[in-house]
Amino acid sequence: MAKLAIFFTLTLSLLPFLSHSFSPDTPTDRRILVLLDDFSLKSSHSIFFTSLKSRGFDLDFKLADDPKLALQRYGQYLYDGLILFAPSVERFGGALDVAAVLDFVDSGHDLIVAADTSASDLIKSVATECGVDFDEDPSAMVIDHQGYAVSDVDGDHTLIAADELIRSDVILGKTKIEAPVLFKGIAHSLNAANTLALKVLSGSPSAYSANPSAKLSSPPSLTGSAISLVSVVQARNNARIMISGSLDLFSNRYMKSSVQKAGIPSKYEKSGNEQFVTEVSKWLFHERGHLKAGNLRHLKVGETGEPAMYRIKDDLEFYVDIFEWSGNSWEPYVADDVQVQFYMMSPYVLKTLSTDKKGLYHTSFKVPDVYGVFQFKVEYQKLGYTSLSLSKQIPVRPFRHNEYERFIPTAFPYYGASFTTMAGFFIFSVVYLYNK
């Protein structure tokens, strides 16, 4: 009783925190803080900001060195997302620092970081903490003598028409981005072991990162498709981070300009920047690709109600609900690759779930002939989607003493033998004792 009471008080006291920290009901962010180097960016990047506002976001513009800067007040976050359009800031104002930004991410909030040739150590260290390594040479830029944009006026081929996009409808939307994306900025790389980070826009095989004004004395450290121009990271708590090597990517100027990639005759009236940026920001702010799973339940075939324990070789049915956030409501998620594991140190059963297209996934299988403490595990990690990891513990017991077969047909000769022996012994005793 006392335990129950403690549990309830604990839940009640935690409830406000739970509901505020990350509301699973409406995962889309609402309040976004935009940190700028100076307010002129507000107008030069207005298309991007307007598209956000039109999708219902509250944008709060502040200077990066605003002394009153704060992400949280009284232990609660004031914003759901953060856009760092301040590549050159050396120190944030107010209570904000790298650790605060990372805490913000670790508590489930989203982040856009745009760097530039003038990127400060501060911005670079934020990126590093998220798994993105900018080129260490501060003067280096991405140069591509093959894939540069024809409109490049400087002639040093640093304005790149990039079209190596990630193939993912979830991140980039259903409509294909036809036009190349204009990019001018610095390169970064991802650790191959980093499973959380993805290259959304990567450099062409002929790209490399070097100082355009200096002569190359040694081979560039970053070359080819190892170069990532724009990356996204989905942290383990499903917070999403976008890191771009170029701030101009978001600018009105690049969005409106026409683009022609060198060596390719087709010319586009409008670059792919606007579509690219809008679609990625939709993904980033959880308007797309956000799944929720729950209501894991299982029952023995022919019974209602969840048992506390299964017996080996029981037949069971398994259900789980998966929904996808469409931007304003939860829609059933339809896929044919959701699997459930019946797991004890290794999966004993691995079944693909079938869906009724209304969000309910279902399968049935036989409990293996092994007892122990199993788990129903749904581990769903699909490119672009939030990763689902659900598990429910369920013990599996061996047969009870009276659940075995009472008589085994093959043993009937033995039964017969023992009974005839007993009868024979009895008769022998009677004869021996009373037949003198």
Add this chain to the structure above:
Amino acid sequence: MASPESTINGPTKADSKSLRNAFGGVIAFIILVLIGVLAFSIRLFSVIKYESVIHEFDPYFNYRVTQFLSKNGIYDFWNWFDDRTWYPLGRVIGGTVYPGLTLTAGTIWKVVNSLNIPLSVETVCVFTAPIFSAFASWAAYLLTKEVKGPGAGLTAAALLAMVPSYISRSVAGSYDNEAVAIFALVFTFYLYIKTLNTGSLFYATLNALAYFYMVCSWGGYTFIINLIPMHVLLCIVTGRYSSRLYIAYAPLVVLGTLLAALVPVVGFNAVLTSEHFASFLVFIIIHVVALAYYIKGILSPKMFKVAVTLVVSVGLAVCCAVIAILIAVVASSPTKGWSGRSLTLLDPTYASKYIPIIASVSEHQPPTWPSYFMDINVLAFLVPAGIIACFMPLSDSSSFVILYIVTSVYFSGVMVRLMLVLAPAACILSGIALSEAFNVLTRSIKFQLPGIAGNSTVASEESGSSSVVAPSDVSKTEKTEEVAKEKPVKKNRKKEKENVEKKPTPSKTERRLLVLPLEASVIAVLLLVLLGAFYVVHCVWAAAEAYSAPSIVLTSQSNDGGLHVFDDFREAYSWLSHNTDVDDKVASWWDYGYQTTAMANRTVLVDNNTWNNTHIATVGTAMSSPEKQAWEIFHSLDVKYVLVVFGGLVGYPSDDINKFLWMVRIGGGEFPHIKEPDYLRDGQYRIDAQATPTMLNCLMYKLSYFRFVETDGKGFDRVRRTEIGKKHFKLTHFEEVFTTHHWMVRIYKLKPPRNRIRGKTKKSKSSRSVSSKRDVKGKRNPWH
């Protein structure tokens, strides 16, 4: 020690025979009751000095099982699949536990409650052991009475009631199998001897039932099923075959094996393992012998000789065939059909060579010489006298006692734990020795005391016919003389011939011979009493000081005489039960498994029922690995908390650092990348600045000594008496969540996997860890 004297003196003081017998019976009964009270009350020191609490490790499991039994009934207990231990394998408790103790305590609890005495299960469990040690004393009385008469019986019972070896396993709160098993053991032996003496099928059946109870109670039942066949074989070889022997043995094997197979934990082992083969072999032999005797009875001597050759040749052939089959069956199994513990008994070096998990348990180590003096005290000197007393006359029953003591001495020399089996045997033989000695001495005194000179002859005669003394008086006299030789107190062995016996039998002269001088007898009696007094003093001291500590609560005497109590274990367990989720898994070395499940009600990976070596080795490997690999192993097993026991602050020697080499050995036995030499500097186990880097970086070191330097600024370990080698370090994958008052138990929580994966630039240190993480994972984690 007052009781044995009064036993001897009591009956002899009465005048008429029948009155004396009745009087003796009443006194014997009162003495037995007092012995029971003594046996019970001497074991209450632990309750008085500490509290009514379950002790140590295994009793907590038994307590938990009893709770389950009392709550859910016997069928659920039988089918109990426990999912809170050996995660994620679970354990079928009903099929792997000896249910005797649990059923006994459960029955007591049920009876007591149905009488409207509301005792808690815990109270019943705490007091089960003292109750059964009283029963064991009475069983010892019965057994010794069968061998050498009630005088010896009472002495043996009194000795057994307070023998320290048995006290160590049966103080109040020590709720372990041995508590009831010793009673069952002695009682089974009593019924065997009783059957042997009476030839009654009734007792033979009771004997099988008692054996069944023993099988239910303790794995040591194999001792019975090997000792009794040995004795039967001995009887046959020495030409003592009789129908009584057959009745005592054959039903026991048939019924006993059938009944033993009913116990789930034994099951088919009762006919499949080598431990039981001796009984079957002797079963065959006794039938052959019985047939031989039968044929001898119906045939003429001439015919018999022919028959003998026939039977012997056929019998030999059959035996050879059987032995050949047995050897073939046994050789086909990898351990030659013997379980590890039994092999340890036969080859004491077996365990340390092949099974570190058996060798790691301190009670499986061979005892040291002082432990004999500690555990059976003066009995060690009385036993040889008792053996000699048993040889005259050598009856079936006394030869059994001799065999019992000889085998149990051997077994106790192999394993400390089996000292417990030796204790009853030592008590029985010492009881016989003391009783015989008193018998002789008091009679000598009586012969020579002028006041009762007239009575003395009558008394001596009657003592021969009364039940106090065993059948043959003649041989006993010789034997007591031998006893006298053994006693260091009896220096004067000058023979008195003044007293004249009335009986004109050969025994007369010999009886005259044994009469010792009055002074010598008086002094000898006094010295014997003194010896007994020493024994009592030692036993009471052992019960009060040495063996009553519950080990869950520790005390120490501070300099000013005050008592300091260390209650860290319960502090930690209650922290766990109040601050962690019900389904959280706690990893610790297996010693603390039972306590964690019973007291904290949390799931554990391994516990004191060491049935799965691989699983224990996994935990050992994790404890001996660096933090990251350990984290991965624990994480793959869903562990949330890690518990370590650390004695360095208060000087508690049996902590995890001292057990650590066993973890390395056991872990290395399954996962060869853990190598013991990596943890030793020049073959020495050390944790100071000279320690190897592997040692200083392993999880056990880090969890034990994390923040330890903050206590005194130097990090001085009071168990190892040295400063620790690595003082300032941080934990990357674990966080400290709780440390008890005296730092004896430290609980760490596994950090969740990192939310983000860091890049590599700038923080070169972290980048190395990130990049190495992947390839190491595949190799080191045994579950992948």
